Amino acid sequence: MKPAAFDYVAPRTLPETLEALADTERDVRVLAGGQSLILEMHLHRIRPDLVVDINGVAGLDRLSLDDGTVTVGALVRHGFFDSPQAVPGPLGRLCSLAAGNIAHPPIRARGTMAGSLAWAHPASEWCGVALALDAAVEVRSAGGTREIAARDYFRGPLRTARARDELITSVRLPLLSDDTGVGFVEHRRTHFCFAQVAVAAALTMRDGVIEEARIGLVNCADRPVRAHAAEQALVGVEPGSTGTGLRLPDGHPFARAGRIAAEQDAAPLPEPYADLEYRRNAIAVLVGRTLRQALADHREHNGATGEHP
Template sequence: MKPAPFDYVAPTDLSDAVTALAERPETSRVLAGGQSLVLEMHYRRERPALLVDINNVRGLDAITVEGDALRVGALARHRAFETPSVAPGALGRLLSRVSPFIAHPPVRARGTMAGSLAWANPASEWCATAVALDAAIELTGPVGSRTVAGGDFFLGPFHTARQPDEILTSVRLPLLPGPGPGPGAEADAVGVGFCEQHRTHASFAQVAVVAVLTVRDSVITGARLGLAGAADRPVCAHEAERHLVGREAAPAVFARAAELTVAAAAPLPEPHAGVEYKRHAVGVLIRRALAQAREDREINGER
């Protein structure tokens, strides 16, 4: 099929883009990478009256370190995160582990992290990452800009806190601390892990897990676990996180964290992955991602 008729504008200034969207927000859509939106338009499941293309808006493709966070503009493509140098330390390593799991190279060359968050597919790797890191999501509308925490942004399948007249303009991801600079310095170090179960290399995740561990002298001092495919939206495994803190980074501890996560999981069934299958996958991937984070910390956190 082909898209239904629609109007199209491609402003070069953010204020013009916001103004265009505000004229008829309920029937307009924002186009960045378009890897999900355009397909839905072809199937006519999406029928926008107006498409606001922000690809010509200056400055929205920037990725910069600002203070203690990495600021990712709305037009930063998936492929920008394929190398660890995109961000200092553990955050760069985490982003470079996640990005290869997103579809295939042509999609990564065009699709955007911000667009993935705005689309809010419950299986999205970036959505699980945003929740795990409690990213700050910037929304710009006619009355100005506001910021929503990653944990509050996702409201359900393809449903977010973004209002129809707002554009998701940037995402701020906190930089993950590394080891201290020398003897006697702070000994905490961060390890990161990411694991995913999918049918084919380019398929959406059935279940995905983002793990971030802060460890001092083999004892976990901080833990973040973000999950895709374990509920109707990306979620954090808070009970498992609380269990991990104060305990040794050991397989038995990881196994108990996995049990707690499985008990709280409420995955949605899909044609090739029923509820029980996905719950089992959650437990397996939690253990693997935590083991990966421990290994990452040992390799990169010790000097």
């Protein structure tokens, strides 16, 4: 199947790009990686009047560090984050874990973090990470620039606070302190499927006690979800031993946090291969596993003793 006819422009500068996007009388779509857009066009689920290819726009492929913040340009590819050293400290490890769960190497070579946030699929790994870390999304139009907090950005499946004439130019993520451990765990029915559930977590520890917890849930509602209730249940907790088996002991704080996330934070919808009971159980289990991974990551990088599952 071939896409419907459309006009195509490939601007070389940001002002040219914003001028093309200002044509709100037509359905204008931005092409960066195109891993979602091209498929939808071939299936005729999207029929844009104009496609604006931003791959030649100078400066959008940069990543910069400044004042405790990482700014990821609109053309920084998923594959850039394959190495944990691409970004300093725990944030680099978290981005590497998340990127490794995105599709396949050819897709990671073309797709972008900004593109994932622009598309806002409920199963997007980057959307969950952005929400967990209180990321900021910078958008520009011919009328100016504004910044949208991740907590205000997602409005529903494939719906965001970005206006039709706005382009995501960068995503800002906070660097995580060295005493933070990170985890990212994903479950999908087959390797070729979207995540049924994925969880991003960051645990900041002081003297063996959880000082701060950040948990982002992926495909657990009609948009990414921040598991605030589960996070609050972990603050001030000393995790101690997580056991040696695959499953956490039922009374462990991480297991309790998983159940809280599944019952209070998530709002899953049934799927053809997963009813609500299955999905809530999967959320509870994966939250527990991700927290366990984050604790092991903290212990590994801070010289602490304990299990490293």
